[in-house]
Amino acid sequence: MWRDGAGSHFAPPSLLSLAYNRRGVGRVRSWRLSGIVREGTKLVAHRRRRYTCKRCVFTWIATSMNANFKSLIRKFVPPIVLRGATAMIGPRRSADRVEQTGQKGAEWYDASFEASGDWSRHYTASEYYFLWAVIADRIQRAGAKSILEIGCGPGQLARLLRDKTGCKYVGFDFSQKRVEHAQKVHPDLSFVQQDAFRTDLFTTCDYDTVVCTEFLEHVEGDTVVLEKIRNGSRFFGTVPNFPFTSHVRHFDSEDDVRSRYAVFFNDLRIDKFLADAAGKTFYLLDGEIR
Numbered sequence: 001m002w003r004d005g006a007g008s009h010f011a012p013p014s015l016l017s018l019a020y021n022r023r024g025v026g027r028v029r030s031w032r033l034s035g036i037v038r039e040g041t042k043l044v045a046h047r048r049r050r051y052t053c054k055r056c057v058f059t060w061i062a063t064s065m066n067a068n069f070k071s072l073i074r075k076f077v078p079p080i081v082l083r084g085a086t087a088m089i090g091p092r093r094s095a096d097r098v099e100q101t102g103q104k105g106a107e108w109y110d111a112s113f114e115a116s117g118d119w120s121r122h123y124t125a126s127e128y129y130f131l132w133a134v135i136a137d138r139i140q141r142a143g144a145k146s147i148l149e150i151g152c153g154p155g156q157l158a159r160l161l162r163d164k165t166g167c168k169y170v171g172f173d174f175s176q177k178r179v180e181h182a183q184k185v186h187p188d189l190s191f192v193q194q195d196a197f198r199t200d201l202f203t204t205c206d207y208d209t210v211v212c213t214e215f216l217e218h219v220e221g222d223t224v225v226l227e228k229i230r231n232g233s234r235f236f237g238t239v240p241n242f243p244f245t246s247h248v249r250h251f252d253s254e255d256d257v258r259s260r261y262a263v264f265f266n267d268l269r270i271d272k273f274l275a276d277a278a279g280k281t282f283y284l285l286d287g288e289i290r
Contacts, residue, residue: 103220104246109175112246119154119181128213131273131282132157135236136164138286139209142234146170148207150196150225151215155182158189161211170205172196197221202228210289212237217247226264226289233289235265241281257283266290 113119123129135157139147144167152158152171155178162169172194173179182191194201196219210233216222217239229235239257240250251257254270262268265287273282 099245101243101245101247103218103248106174106176108246109173110177113154113175113177113181119156119178120185121156123156123160126156127275128157129160130275131213131238131284132160134271134273134284135211135213136160138236139167139211139234140165142209144209144234146207147209147211148172148201148205150210150212151218152179152182152191153214154178155186155189155191157211157213158182158191159186162186162189167209168206170201170207172199172201196225196228202230207233209234209236214238217249220248222248223260223264226261229289231289235285235287235289237285238282239285241279241283251283254283257285261285264290 118126123132126132139161144165146168147161147165147170149158149161149169149171152173153175155171158169158171161167170190170192171182172192173182174193174195176193179191179193182189192199192201196215207230210229212225212235215225216237219225226235240247241252243250251260254272257270258268266289268285268287271284271286273284274280275282
């Protein structure tokens with residue numbers, strides 16, 4: 001650790017001169033520092049004698065702390081200087097990492113799929129199984145023959161529907177990674193990479209039932225998709241009461257759900273399912289498309 005005769009910290013002139021030369025500020029003269037304090041939005045360096053202190057030095061120190069420079073900086077820069085640089089740069093960089101909520105593209109869903117191992121587990125191990133089981137049971141009781149699933153993901157729900165109902169099944173999703181996984185794990189089922197706003201499956205596919213979980217809350221044009229579904233089809237879908245990074249909307253009550261979607265159905269049943277003790281809730285939409 002660097003200290004002057006009086007015991008106060010100071011940074012090596014060679015290191016500080018390098019920082020100044022990188023910024024093109026000028027020449028460093030005396031750098032004996034006794035402390036750093038925050039004053040407004042600027043860091044002020046104090047010395048026992050003469051000093052010259054510029055914000056660029058601390059900025060350079062903080063932004064240079066990567067794999068190549070970390071050990072060098074820790075060795076030669078006093079802890080008090082490092083703390084000051086981190087305090088100045090850290091909060092701004094943390095704020096930059098906050099992801100904006102709203103509709104995401106296929107690349108985002110590809111990345112989220114690869115980042116999680118939950119999708120490869122059996123459907124009974126899914127956090128959504130309690131809800132999926134209800135949907136599968138209702139489809140079986142309704143005597144459905146063929147299913148079209150919007151936003152099929154990696155095929156967990158598809159397998160449950162096939163095991164429970166034995167229906168003919170076609171699922172589509174715009175995430176290439178998820179569809180590829182579904183095709184690999186469930187080769188006896190049909191999965192297609194399609195965009196719900198551009199696909200012709202709504203008119204060319206044979207189906208009497210539509211399943212649509214984890215989709216309506218993720219897109220701006222949810223009502224546009226509902227209008228594409230064949231009249232008379234039985235529809236099962238879900239929406240949440242909580243926000244999420246990829247959620248465009250969520251609903252506070254069954255009345256809110258009904259006010260948005262009832263117009264698309266001849267009849268619409270809405271059931272509330274509590275997912276945890278904190279109040280996380282899913283609303284299940286069950287009805288015949290108008």
